[in-house]
Amino acid sequence: MQGIRRLLVATLVILVASLSAPAALAGSLTIVAAADVKFAMDEIVAAFREAHPDDRIRVIYGSSGKFHTQIQQGAPFDLYFSADIAFPRGLEEKGLSAGPTRPYAVGRIVLWSNVRDATQMTLQDLADPTIRKIAIANPRHAPYGMRAEEALRSVGLWDPLQGKIVQGENIAQTAQFVQTGNAEVGIIALALALNPTLAEAGGYHLIDDSLHEPLEQGFIITQRAANNPLAAAFADFMDGPAAREIMIRYGFILPGEAAQ
Amino acid sequence: MAALSNADWAAVWLTFKLASVTTVILLIVGTPIAWWLARTRSRWKGVVGAVVALPLVLPPTVLGFYLLVAMGPYGPVGQFTQWLGIGLLPFTFPGLVVGSVFYSLPFVVQPVQNAFEAVGERMLEVAATLRANPWDTFFTVVLPLAKPGFITAAILGFAHTVGEFGVVLMIGGNIPEKTRVVSVAIYDHVEALEYAEAHVLAGGMLLFSFVVLLALYSRKGASVWK
Missing domain, CATH: 3.40.190.10 (Periplasmic binding protein-like II)
Structure with a gap:
């Protein structure tokens, strides 16, 4: 009996702890990105982490369509990097974006x-x-x-x-x-x-x-991250020289650059 | 209510075909394994029993990953199938059958094994004293007595294969009429925001699964898991 009671208490503690976890002091950021930017994004996030060592930054890679669906269903994502700019634009039209869709690469x-x-x-x-x-x-x-x-x-x-x-x-x-x-x-x-x-x-x-049609890629800060300063910081970081250098190295054509 | 498109009907038919073929193969392959497990006193019984039960607890991704690598051109199974001249199994219907046989193995072996164990030593001894040879005993005594176990095994094997998703996603390649089963078609519809189509297929699956389990649990005197 004693054993079962301990087990129940432990289960309860884990559940409660996991519900209240995000209350930490440091910032937290969840990025979802199309699988094509994975390797570039891994490097960009690593560089961003160096500047924000105390914050918790998570990245999830998958298909743009899946994340598009999940964000519409209220998924807890702060930044959405799509491989097709039409997806984030659709979310923007539905009021699920905290600002205009920004092109970030072709x-x-x-x-x-x-x-x-x-x-x-x-x-x-x-x-x-x-x-x-x-x-x-x-x-x-x-x-x-x-x-x-x-x-x-x-x-x-x-x-x-x-x-x-x-x-x-x-x-x-x-x-x-x-x-x-x-x-x-x-x-x-x-x-x-x-x-x-x-x-x-x-x-x-x-x-x-x-x-084929151009593979214009765009990202948004989602509505839920409108007041997350880390999301805005990352969006600006994407425009900075460090991130641009990485993106170019992975063969992306960047906004404001002539196609080769 | 939206009607099913031709592509979705193809997925339904393919799923039915996959589950049927898998179930028949599993009954053939699983019966000797179940018999051995039910009768043996070998110290390997625990090991074999555990291996058979593995798909119950393993994530389908583990199975899918190993199958993809093993059946590919550099894997042992792939080398063998190429040597046989039948090419490679991933992205083919036979490949899905192989995956499903592993995936649903415990759902067939375990009910049959339970049924064999329930027949009991005594029945076999009586048959032997009446000069029935082991094959006679098996076909005229054991099989009829174990019939409910076989029915349970067939239903569970079929239903579990219909419910397969992860393995197919990893080794299937989503080819219409060859490897796009209903569960994958639903996933595609949801990804493409075609909720109406997803609802029709998902509702159909829900109904099918409920009816199957209802039939299983309402059978008189049948215990699903002993």
Whole structure:
């Protein structure tokens, strides 16, 4: 009996403690970001943390569409970095944003492979029968998947390739399908292909950006973070030289910069 | 009430097909395992029993991750399937079947094992004294007595496979008519903000699961988990 009572008390203490946890003195910030910016964002957040050592900063990566849905349902996120600016703009229209949507980068899609020399590849090569599986992100809700579909449609390959295309839930899973060897080629974000791990494993071919709509990426401070000074600080940090240098290194074209 | 699109019907049919094939394979594969577990005095019984029960507690992501790597071109299973000339299993229907067999294994083995154990040593001894050989005994005595256990196993194996999500998400690749099952289709609808379509499928799943469990728990004298 004694044991059970102790267990119940302990459970209660844990529950109560976890409910009142955010009352700490230091600031807290939860960032959600599209999977394509993961590696750049990891570095940016690390730099930001150096300037804010006492604050608790969390980052979650996933598909832009998923976070869009979750924020509408009241998810406790402070900053939302989408791979498609249309998503945060939609939230802004619904009054779920604390300010205007800010563009932060333009992304690019590439052909990437670790079993073939993708640098010598073009979209037409995807029709090669020895390529059995091509990974793309889900074109219904992942922006990089939408652009991949548009590019394949532009060159008339979308329908012929249907039997080969497999879909990742987000762009990171798409890259992982290729990395594990389960698909020979993937259409992924340039930013992922430039990440050291993937860059060492394989090469990429930049897909002509006239074949698809631009991958304009935008972010918002969510309504719930309107009074969170840390959210505003991070938004400003994104515009600073340190963050811009990192974003450029990962192949993003930044606002106010001419496309190459 | 929105009607199901063709793509959603395809997902429903695929899910039904996956659950049916998986259940049949599990009944075939699971029966000898259950028999061995019910009868053996081997010191390996605990180990095998624990391995069979693993999918009950393992996150589907663990299973999905191992399967993806093992069935890929560099994994042992992938090397074997390529050697056989059938290619690679991820992103294929047979690949999902393999995943589902692991995922639902305990839901079939355990009820059958319980039913075998309930038959009892004595019944087998009586059969033996009547000169029934072990195969006779198994098919004419054990199987009929264990029938309720098999029905429970089939229903649970089927229903649990219908409810599979994480493993399929990790090894499926979301291909219409091949690997996009209902649970994944619902996830897609929600992600794409198509709540009406998600509601139809989700409501259907809820109803299906309730009816299955109702049938299971209302069967006379049947105990689900012994």
